[in-house]
Amino acid sequence: MFAELLRGARALLSLRHPLDAELTVSELLGSWQEMRSRGIDPDRLVGEGLLDYARRAATPAALALLTGVSSVGVSARHRLLARRGARELAALGVPGPHWASVPVTVRPVGTYVSRSLFGDVDELVCVYRHEVDGQPEGDEHALVAVIDHNSGGVLRDAWVSTKVERLLRHCAEQAERDPLASFTAVSPGRARSMLSSALGRTLRLMAAGEQPAFRPSRSVTELLGFVRARTRVLPPEPPVRATPWRRDRRATLAARFLASDAAADLSDSYAAGRCAEHIIDYGCDADFGRPLRVSPRKVETFLLEWLPRRVLLLPEEQEAMPHVLAAWVRWAGPFQGLPEIALHATIDAVWEATAVFTRSYWDPSSTFGLRREAVNRLLPDGDLSALPRRMFAFPLVTELDEEEFDPATRAGRRALLRLDHFGSYDPPKAPRGRHSAVSEEPHRPLDRLDEEALDAHERLADRLWRGDPPNLWPAAQRLLDRGLPRSAVLETLLVALSGAEEESALVKILDEL
Numbered sequence: 001m002f003a004e005l006l007r008g009a010r011a012l013l014s015l016r017h018p019l020d021a022e023l024t025v026s027e028l029l030g031s032w033q034e035m036r037s038r039g040i041d042p043d044r045l046v047g048e049g050l051l052d053y054a055r056r057a058a059t060p061a062a063l064a065l066l067t068g069v070s071s072v073g074v075s076a077r078h079r080l081l082a083r084r085g086a087r088e089l090a091a092l093g094v095p096g097p098h099w100a101s102v103p104v105t106v107r108p109v110g111t112y113v114s115r116s117l118f119g120d121v122d123e124l125v126c127v128y129r130h131e132v133d134g135q136p137e138g139d140e141h142a143l144v145a146v147i148d149h150n151s152g153g154v155l156r157d158a159w160v161s162t163k164v165e166r167l168l169r170h171c172a173e174q175a176e177r178d179p180l181a182s183f184t185a186v187s188p189g190r191a192r193s194m195l196s197s198a199l200g201r202t203l204r205l206m207a208a209g210e211q212p213a214f215r216p217s218r219s220v221t222e223l224l225g226f227v228r229a230r231t232r233v234l235p236p237e238p239p240v241r242a243t244p245w246r247r248d249r250r251a252t253l254a255a256r257f258l259a260s261d262a263a264a265d266l267s268d269s270y271a272a273g274r275c276a277e278h279i280i281d282y283g284c285d286a287d288f289g290r291p292l293r294v295s296p297r298k299v300e301t302f303l304l305e306w307l308p309r310r311v312l313l314l315p316e317e318q319e320a321m322p323h324v325l326a327a328w329v330r331w332a333g334p335f336q337g338l339p340e341i342a343l344h345a346t347i348d349a350v351w352e353a354t355a356v357f358t359r360s361y362w363d364p365s366s367t368f369g370l371r372r373e374a375v376n377r378l379l380p381d382g383d384l385s386a387l388p389r390r391m392f393a394f395p396l397v398t399e400l401d402e403e404e405f406d407p408a409t410r411a412g413r414r415a416l417l418r419l420d421h422f423g424s425y426d427p428p429k430a431p432r433g434r435h436s437a438v439s440e441e442p443h444r445p446l447d448r449l450d451e452e453a454l455d456a457h458e459r460l461a462d463r464l465w466r467g468d469p470p471n472l473w474p475a476a477q478r479l480l481d482r483g484l485p486r487s488a489v490l491e492t493l494l495v496a497l498s499g500a501e502e503e504s505a506l507v508k509i510l511d512e513l
Contacts, residue, residue, distance in 0.1 A: 001046075002053040009054075012064035017138055018099045018130055023160060025068030026226035047078050055085035063089045064097040072225035105131045106233050109140055111191035114171045114183045117338055118295030118346075121156070122147040125171065126191055126230060127164055140164045143230050147198045150297045152483075153288060154205060155198040155216065158223045180342055189237030196231055199224075204483030245284040245291070253280055253291060262331035266324060271316045275324035278311050285481060292332040296349035299325060303350070303357045310477070312385030318361060322354040380408045386465070389473040392486065393464035396420055407465065417457050456494050469503065475510040 008028060015021045032042040051069065054062035066089065069082035090096060106128050114123040124145045130137040142164045148156035161167050175183035186194075202216060203224075243249070254276040257263055266272040282302050283291025303325070307313075313321065326347050333343045374397055378390045391397075394407045394416050405419075406412035463472055472493070479489045492513065500506035 002050050005050055006054060006057060006059070006061055006065065009065040010061040012068060013060055013097050015097065015099055018104045019138070019141055019160075019162075021064070021068050021097065021099045022072050022226055022229065023223075025065065026072045026224070026229075027222040028065075029069065029072070029074060029225045030222035047073075047075070048081065051078065051081045051085060055088060058089055058092060058094055060095050060097070063094045064100070067096065067100045069225075072229040074225045074228060102132055104137060106230070107131050108188050108234055111186050111188050111234070112168070112171065112183060113186050113191075113194075114175065114181070116178075117180045117182070117336065117342060118297070119290070119293050119336070120148070120150050120295050120297050122149070122194065123171075124186075124191055124194055125167065126195075126234070127168075128230060128233065142167055143227065145195060145198065145227060147194060149287065150295075150301050152205070152286070152481075153198055153201050155202040155220050155227070157217050158220050158227055160223070160226070179339065187237070188234045192231055192234035193237045195227065195234070199228060199231065201483055242289065245280075245289055250277070250280045250284060250291075257328060257331055260331050262327045263324075266320070266327060268316055268320055271314070271320040272324050272327075274314075274317050275321045276328065278307065278313075278321075279325060279328050282306055285478075292335045294329045294332050294336065294338070294346050296346050299329065299346060299350050300353045303353045304360070307357075308361050309388055312383075313361070318358075322350055322357065326350045377406060377408065386467060389464045389467060389476070392473075392476065393461040394420075395486070413458060413461060413465075414454075417461055418454060421454055421457055456498065457490070460490065460493055460497055463497075469507050469510070471507055471510045475513045479513065 005028065012021055012024055015024065029047070032046045051066065054065050063086060066082045066086040070079050070086055073079040073082055107130075109127040109129055111127070112125040114125065115121065124143075124147060126143045126145070127140055128143070129140045139162050141160055141162045144159050144161065144167070145155060146157040148154055171183045175181045202220065206216060254273060257276055258266075258269065258273060263272060263276075279302070280291045283289075283293065286306060287293060287298065303321070307321070329343060329346045329350065333346065338346070375387070377397055378387055378394070390407065394413070396416050396419060397405065397407055400416075404412060405416050407416060463469075464476075467473060475496075476489050476493060479492060480486075484492075496506065496509045496513065500509055
């Protein structure tokens, strides 16, 4: 495989401009990034091996590849290894590519953002130029990065254009024609913060095997190295101390809403208050501290995706939620500067989603894509609010039907956790003539450390099953919302449990996670 990749790197020798070389190398590095979705670390298993192979090959194509990776390598370690390898080959007299014959510097020229008043997506436009000894070299180029806030602030798409003047003129004209659109300059530091944040979330989700719903576009994977390289060129933004959305601040916002004219027609004040709390929590926790932002896409995501997976609504709250959400749109929209036509479009989206919400909210099998048998095993007590945390504690229940894997029993939990933890379990002796549907893996005896790890995992799973203490699952959700994989969240919770001698100390540790 390394030989094939190095043969592909021969194309670098025919290039004339550094931009073409950077894009080619970035595309080459991105070709293996899809391995992340299968739980494989391509940077370690592929990247470092390729760099070592190129260094030992000592060919012009190898030097071109190492030179390119030293600029657009995804990780700092790769860039360092590539830089060392390139210096080693240059010292041996290996001829380098034309585009690396003189030192070239990349300079930012301007940074802009195109967005609608709804705030669903930011299209960041960063303009750069290459310089040699302080003088421009070649045409300017622009990196366009699409950041999707309704999907967790990930990098949804990216591309590069050398037609910079035409691109900027098109964005400005589009903003002039559309009253809901804007195109403004932003500081290079702010652009760097936006790009860094989107890159971090994207890479975390790509690396998390428990997040199969996220699949970055091919353009994103191919440009990851290039985007990171251009992000590093931008100056850092001065630190800004943001006011956190603590409980008292959220309660104040809910009180202001409930006292407004927009909420005057809500008949059940208690249900309205509970619904407003959920709307605010979603805006603060899942929309980057923007509870007052409303849009058609945001209300649909809240009603049909976030709410059914996170919150157990009482029947009266379920009935009130669409009405409260429509009132919230009418109240919060003006703070966002939305005109009447945008408010009406958002309220229409609320009512269009209400029919689906009413049908699907109380049906976990459709909301979570689970088989009814799995739902029955996870909810023997009918507690719908427990479903997400029990799915997190025992994910294999959704795949296994055998009686020995019943999470409601201690033996079943032990078997599930051992299979989850070590890839094997203690199969019970089957009656004569009966065979388990699970393949019989060779039994691996556990040593003392294995048994202790399994015991700790079982204690944590039991607490998640019972929701004890109540702040345990919210702490896990906060870690998951940051993009941490399930394994890392479990390890963090296990450390918290082991570090608390008393229940009050555990509660404090969990609240601080």
